[in-house]
Amino acid sequence: MPFLGGIVKNQKFIFLLSILFLLTFTIFSDEYAIYISDGYVYNDVWGSLTKTQFAIKYDDEEEIFYLYSQDYLTKGWIHYSLDDIQTFRNALNKYIEWEKTAIDNKVTIEKNLPISILNSSVSWNYGDEWYFGSGLSTYFSFFSQSEERHQLVIFSNKIESDSNEYIDFKIDPIYLDKNHVISLLEGISEKSMKKVINEHEKNKKNEDLFQ
Numbered sequence: 781m782p783f784l785g786g787i788v789k790n791q792k793f794i795f796l797l798s799i800l801f802l803l804t805f806t807i808f809s810d811e812y813a814i815y816i817s818d819g820y821v822y823n824d825v826w827g828s829l830t831k832t833q834f835a836i837k838y839d840d841e842e843e844i845f846y847l848y849s850q851d852y853l854t855k856g857w858i859h860y861s862l863d864d865i866q867t868f869r870n871a872l873n874k875y876i877e878w879e880k881t882a883i884d885n886k887v888t889i890e891k892n893l894p895i896s897i898l899n900s901s902v903s904w905n906y907g908d909e910w911y912f913g914s915g916l917s918t919y920f921s922f923f924s925q926s927e928e929r930h931q932l933v934i935f936s937n938k939i940e941s942d943s944n945e946y947i948d949f950k951i952d953p954i955y956l957d958k959n960h961v962i963s964l965l966e967g968i969s970e971k972s973m974k975k976v977i978n979e980h981e982k983n984k985k986n987e988d989l990f991q
Contacts, residue, residue, distance in 0.1 A: 815967030
């Protein structure tokens with residue numbers, strides 16, 4: 781994983797478009813965002829980090845969570861159970877622990893977080909077609925940009941579509957700073973998730989009154 785430098789600016793239009801997709805593009809009518817997180821991806825053209833967003837979504841009909849991410853061509857829904865969400869939280873907490881250790885000892889390191897691999901299936905939209913695959917592993921890594929800046933990296937292996945071996949999917953590494961991790965951890969806490977889900981159920985009941 782290369783050492784990454786500064787953050788490219790002046791991407792406001794693309795960034796606003798990504799927010800619109802995160803809020804509106806869904807597989808099923810019962811899917812909605814639990815939390816939308818800021819982060820960065822590495823841009824090979826500019827050789828630096830650029831802003832991105834991803835979302836933790838929930839389908840209350842299927843009772844399944846998704847990590848939703850997108851790039852210019854692909855939109856992916858990685859399927860997570862409630863137990864997977866707890867593992868996700870554990871990884872965020874471990875990052876916070878390691879970040880303090882790295883700061884206190886003024887060290888840099890790149891290392892995968894322990895016991896934090898999520899194995900799941902994924903649905904994705906590529907162009908105008910839908911694909912499905914299994915055997916996707918989501919990994920969490922601790923990555924030091926410097927002695928003062930340490931990031932959590934979320935990435936995955938590459939898998940092939942069940943229907944077309946030439947179509948594949950992976951999570952392009954997402955880089956999160958400490959403030960992103962703390963905010964995400966709060967956003968997917970049990971308390972916060974229950975609040976969002978209860979509010980969504982309340983709104984659905986209100987809508988059902990007007991048929």
